[in-house]
Amino acid sequence: xxxxxxxxxxxxxxxxxxxxxxxxxxxxxxxxxxxxxxxxxxxxxxxxxxxxxxxxxxxxxxxxxxxxxxxxxxxxxxxxxxxxxxxxxxxxxxxxxxxxxxxxxxxxxxxxxxxxxxxxxxxxxxxxxxxxxxxxxxxxxxxxxxxxxxxxxxxxxxxxxxxxxxxxxxxxxxxxxxxxxxxxxxxxxxxxxxxxxxxxxxxxxxxxxxxxxxxxxxxxxxxxxxxxxxxxxxxxxxxxxxxxxxxxxxxxxxxxxxxxxxxxxxxxxxxxxxxxxxxxxxxxxxxxxxxxx
Amino acid sequence: xxxxxxxxxxxxxxxxxxxxxxxxxxxxxxxxxxxxxxxxxxxxxxxxxxxxxxxxxxxxxxxxxxxxxxxxxxxxxxxxxxxxxxxxxxxxxxxxxxxxxxxxxxxxxxxxxxxxxxxxxxxxxxxxxxxxxxxxxxxxxxxxxxxxxxxxxxxxxxxxxxxxxxxxxxxxxxxxxxxxxxxxxxxxxxxxxxxxxxxxxxxxxxxxxxxxxxxxxxxxxxxxxxxxxxxxxxxxxxxxxxxxxxxxxxxxxxxxxxx
Numbered sequence: 161x162x163x164x165x166x167x168x169x170x171x172x173x174x175x176x177x178x179x180x181x182x183x184x185x186x187x188x189x190x191x192x193x194x195x196x197x198x199x200x201x202x203x204x205x206x207x208x209x210x211x212x213x214x215x216x217x218x219x220x221x222x223x224x225x226x227x228x229x230x231x232x233x234x235x236x237x238x239x240x241x242x243x244x245x246x247x248x249x250x251x252x253x254x255x256x257x258x259x260x261x262x263x264x265x266x267x268x269x270x271x272x273x274x275x276x277x278x279x280x281x282x283x284x285x286x287x288x289x290x291x292x293x294x295x296x297x298x299x300x301x302x303x304x305x306x307x308x309x310x311x312x313x314x315x316x317x318x319x320x321x322x323x324x325x326x327x328x329x330x331x332x333x334x335x336x337x338x339x340x341x342x343x344x345x346x347x348x349x350x351x352x353x354x355x356x357x358x359x360x361x362x363x364x365x366x367x368x369x370x371x372x373x374x375x376x377x378x379x380x381x382x383x384x385x386x387x388x389x390x391x392x393x394x395x396x397x398x399x400x401x402x403x404x405x406x407x408x409x410x411x412x413x414x415x416x417x418x419x420x421x422x423x424x425x426x427x428x429x430x431x432x433x434x435x436x437x438x439x440x441x442x443x444x445x446x447x448x449x450x451x452x453x
Numbered sequence: 454x455x456x457x458x459x460x461x462x463x464x465x466x467x468x469x470x471x472x473x474x475x476x477x478x479x480x481x482x483x484x485x486x487x488x489x490x491x492x493x494x495x496x497x498x499x500x501x502x503x504x505x506x507x508x509x510x511x512x513x514x515x516x517x518x519x520x521x522x523x524x525x526x527x528x529x530x531x532x533x534x535x536x537x538x539x540x541x542x543x544x545x546x547x548x549x550x551x552x553x554x555x556x557x558x559x560x561x562x563x564x565x566x567x568x569x570x571x572x573x574x575x576x577x578x579x580x581x582x583x584x585x586x587x588x589x590x591x592x593x594x595x596x597x598x599x600x601x602x603x604x605x606x607x608x609x610x611x612x613x614x615x616x617x618x619x620x621x622x623x624x625x626x627x628x629x630x631x632x633x634x635x636x637x638x639x640x641x642x643x644x645x646x647x648x649x650x651x652x653x654x655x656x657x658x659x660x661x662x663x664x665x666x667x668x669x670x671x672x673x674x675x676x677x678x679x680x681x682x683x684x685x686x687x688x689x690x691x692x693x694x695x696x697x698x699x700x701x702x703x704x705x706x707x708x709x710x711x712x
Contacts, residue, residue: 348540350536350538350540351540351542353510353536354534354536354540355557356510356529356530357508357509357510357529357530357532357533357534358530358553358554358557358558358605359529359530359554359557359558360530360557364557368542368553368556368557369542372542372544375544
């Protein structure tokens, strides 16, 4: 039934949805609903099994090929030999102490480098001139391979623990500073305007807006920093050290104990995975409430 | 009679590529306490510049801004200022955002929260205190931003197109909400908008700005009764005023096209 009103519009009658009485002759229609969640769950399970299968396969192939001679066990060692040597190193050698030494210098260098680097980057907010003058020097320092400075640092600071920390520090501090500075450069000027309109002083704008705003940039540099710190510590140990996993690898290389070298490689891989996972946890903790729209 | 806020002979010039360009010509406004005043005009006519000057964020090239008899040129924090972007800090909860003005001024946290929570309850944000801005709709965020401005506790509030980014339905709700708050708190409000309907519906006085460089072309007092209701927006009186303003503004557009 249509009713026209004046000359501007017509109101149409709309038929309601099919009532139960009307469709008594036809059977119930089952709607097609895709089970997306079920698909997701099945895919996740497939992925987990697949990952486990790859790991097992690699070790299996490695072991078998070494035993049947396809891989020369002198150069390639084998999973069983590596396990054996690792156990010996733990019980009769200094493996655990070496792991502690390397982890310690890595983490210390990482923490100080990230923290001080972030402070440096954040400080650039206070003066555009100071930031402009410093920026190119920072970029040069970043581009330069700090690892090439390792021998110099070891000579300057000795072969002890501190030189490894310094190396790890030097690798991370510049990356952190540049990341923090990126964050600072991108602060929304309207947000600063808001703070000033509320009568805020400069230092309040810094603590309440600039620092939280730049955190995602600083956090994003953490993953790369931990890898850099570890690399710095290891290289320092290669050059001159009395302890550490890097030293162990170097030593094993010089006496041609290939099994031990592989032990070092495997231990390092595990170490870096643990540290990476630790950084991911740290990231999550720091990011609580910090995610932006 | 001392006006609550008096802007006399304020203008703003900028230097671009060595040339001096006027953004706003000499402008004078006198506003009494508790009035709701809108400023409408085409884009780029200097409305936001005027607001920046009043808020002390930018010095004028000429002229004075007096509030409560005091010269407030260059003084930040004397008036409340709200932009189109809600500018809620995304890493803070809604409650922590609303108390920001008080926090900057050094009000203790407990006291600030005590003042904020009842306002949140009364004005439609009940239960959202622990939420984050990204979890709220545009309209809710603007409410939070406005409550923040209110709690900053200044008699004069500048609102720069606060509802410009909202959809039409939400905008209407927010307009009624704003009127309610204005009645409850008795602030002196300066409101910038593009929307003629909004200006007429909300205001006591409307100033029409010309296109750049802006100056006041006309001042109109809206005599419709308060409290205003949504039906007023389609009344003949409203339509007549709307026509008048549309003519004023489109004349401004033609000026711009000729020059």
